[in-house]
Amino acid sequence: MRELGAGRVFGTASSARARVVHDPAEAWSYAFSREDLEDGEDWVQLRGHALAERWSLCAADLGRELVTSHDLIAPLSSREVDTIARQIASRLALGREYPEEIFTDLKLILATSKAPRPSAFSPMIDGMFAAYQRGAYPCGWAGRWPEGEIVWFVPPA
Numbered sequence: 001m002r003e004l005g006a007g008r009v010f011g012t013a014s015s016a017r018a019r020v021v022h023d024p025a026e027a028w029s030y031a032f033s034r035e036d037l038e039d040g041e042d043w044v045q046l047r048g049h050a051l052a053e054r055w056s057l058c059a060a061d062l063g064r065e066l067v068t069s070h071d072l073i074a075p076l077s078s079r080e081v082d083t084i085a086r087q088i089a090s091r092l093a094l095g096r097e098y099p100e101e102i103f104t105d106l107k108l109i110l111a112t113s114k115a116p117r118p119s120a121f122s123p124m125i126d127g128m129f130a131a132y133q134r135g136a137y138p139c140g141w142a143g144r145w146p147e148g149e150i151v152w153f154v155p156p157a
Helices: 024-032 043-062 069-073 078-091 098-114 122-133
Strands: 018-021 137-142 149-153
Touching: 018 024, 018 122, 024 043, 024 137, 024 149, 043 069, 043 098, 043 122, 043 137, 069 078, 069 098, 078 098, 098 122, 098 137, 122 137, 122 149
Parallel strands: 018 149
Antiparallel strands: 137 149
16 A cells, blocks of 8 residues: 555645644543534534545546445455554543544545545645644644644643
């Protein structure tokens, strides 16, 4: 598999603006309960919109109306991505609900590498990729979309 950052699919890690939080409760709040985004949406909904867009771009690139989740993550299997997500959650000392969220993030990042066209979601996806590169967890968006910034959780030292 090609390196995800190859060909400038993603911005460089240094180009990502991020707000860093160290409190797990604050990270949970950003991830699951804040509605700071335009139209009262939260982080989960924002990621869902980005994933839907990438899903459509992948389908167009493959010349098909429908693609499966496997199409987005191939050549990795769902089991491999799930294992990676669980390892990340464990390393960051995150709770049981996080591996599924991390799996979704990884699926979005892998789908972006397959359909590397810029979009309104590119800064968010770049920030997510940069967070994982640096050992952080992208847990939310601070401010109104799209003017705000991504929020990263970094465990306390």
